[in-house]
Amino acid sequence: MKPNYYVAHPWHGLELGPKAPDELDVFIELTPQDTVKYEIDKASGFIRVDRPQKYSNRSPTLYGFIPRTFSGEASGKHCSEVVGRPDILGDGDPIDICVLSVNPITHGNMILTVIPIGGLRMIDKGEADDKIVAVLKGDEVFGQMKDISEVPKALINKLHHYFLTYKLDPNSPSTGTVEITEVYDRVEAIKVIQFGIEDYIKKFVTV
Template identity: 25%
Template sequence: MAAAKVMATVAASNTATAALLFRGPLRRSHGFSLGLNCNSNGLAPKRRLFTCRALYKPEVQIKEEGQPETLDYRVFLVENSGKKVSPWHDIPLHLGDGVFNCIVEIPKETSAKMEVATDEAHTPIKQDTKKGKLRYYPYNINWNYGLLPQTWEDPSFANPEVEGASGDNDPVDVVEIGETRGKIGQIMKVKPLAALAMIDEGELDWKIVAISLDDPRASLVNDVDDVEKHFPGTLTAIREWFRNYKIPDGKPANKFGLGNKPASKDFALKVITETNESWAKLVKRSIPSGELSLC
């Protein structure tokens, strides 16, 4: 695919602007990319987040197709023009100043196992199935649950920090602990606070604990210790929920790496950066995509 060079001036903060040079592959156009250099040879010594071919300041709507709790039900993100976009590939990850976009898949206090369909065009959100039947958690999840766009847990990478477990072939999961119940497909602006290294049947399935910037207590929590102070017991509850939710179905409990403890915000940011880099390699086809949809 031919490379293109586009110089665009974009907002770097509420009070300043910066020019970004995009040299990544433009497989399709959704306005200017927020991207840094998508070519690995052009990376600066300091690791940086990739956001190639993302919508800049995305203005999207949620569009439902089919009836909820049916096999045909899909939740799409669409531009004002009606064009469908991917919540996984087209929504930018990084918003600057440690803030990230998060796509809500499962609203808090619900049990339908909703997830991005990574093998379907435009990667809509659908209810997961097993043997042709819709899947539900055995009990409600107590937090908003979703994904970080433009991240990917590479199944070919055995992480030496987490017992050599390989990625689960999905975007990185987010557990948002704020008080407001989200909506399926909603884009939340969140800041990461901690990370849990869940190991599900040998696969590494990161859980990034975060909070919406709109939450009244968002300014009070900035790292893992703050969560315990202002949301006492929450990190333990999240770990135990994900450890045990498969037991009612007769499966063993999930395990956790990193000494069974939540890692710091800095570690969570490291996970986000690494999985964003893996996603960039995936969409460049530097890594085989298998059945994953890249559009």
Template identity: 45%
Template sequence: MYRNEKFNRWRRHPWHGLHTQMDGAEEGVVQVYVEMLPTDVVKYELDKASGFLMVDRPQRTTSSPPALYGFIPRTYCAEEVAKRCPGVEEADGDPLDICVYSERHINRSDIVLNARVVGGIQMIDDGEADDKIIAVLDGDNIWGDVQDISDLPQIKIERLQHYFSTYKLVPGKELNIKVDHVYGREEAMQVIAAAEKDYWNHFQDLHEQAKE
């Protein structure tokens, strides 16, 4: 039985009802809720209140994510995440984003998968920390053995940097986004730990109320 919990006939909230890791998962393998696919030109995002996937906005340009794009459950980017980003006082106040590479095309979102963390990109968006963890699909036949970001082709990282530096682009409006710092697996795990700490600092009461 999943974490010794009774079967829940209601759908679990993807952010609060799932766990960061499945029971028995190897170190560095996390659960991911997928919001967007590489084919999407509409920005989909989880509605935090209801737990349903919603349309955030149609992309103004033809920009689409070069990997599966979602978040790690029970993480939150707040004070602890911001501390890891020099010169930044705040984080974006969302679950920790993650991009997952898969050799086989996954053709639907609103799903959960296991991914092996290999690194990340320290993104600063208008003065807020907004890290993007980079991972590979656990057990993938091509990328499954990748352990660190240095094992990925450099072009994979460059495409992610380009996407996140341009996906909010509006003609005539200057963007204030930095994606210069790319880090490996060890630092990525520290960012995840900080985001988990932020989550429990902000949402522990929610889980205590659910037990009552």
């Protein structure tokens, strides 16, 4: 294989992997140990400090995104149809992913091979902002799980609570703009990923 002498952009330059969407290579921005919120800088591909985590919330899992996906028209339309509300849009970002691993991985800015097992249908300010849940391939504890129904309820509750509260300021009343309408299974997660791939191709590939 010809070597790549340049660092690939994590969103546009990384491949999904030959078994996508059943098995994916994903990019991790944030770990449970991080006390600040890191996020990819879309223009450069470098990791940027988005904001300090001012309060007690930290991500319960590894957190990042699926390369070459985009939450756009098809993603928003699918969310609208499922929840029965018109005019939900995609949030304009790559599809987010939470990765379960029993072994502590202490820094982000890395690629992992994962297996999707479900997700959280999150809507933020009227935009689809799905959080796919996956297991690290080969993980001794989580790696054998095939569906989110096998994950301990307490861990799903932690994810649920994190995403509903991680933007809140205790000194300001919540405006209720973020909601999670359901926790869905692996079959639905694959659909969400496929719509994200479709939106990416339409946005960045199709001329």
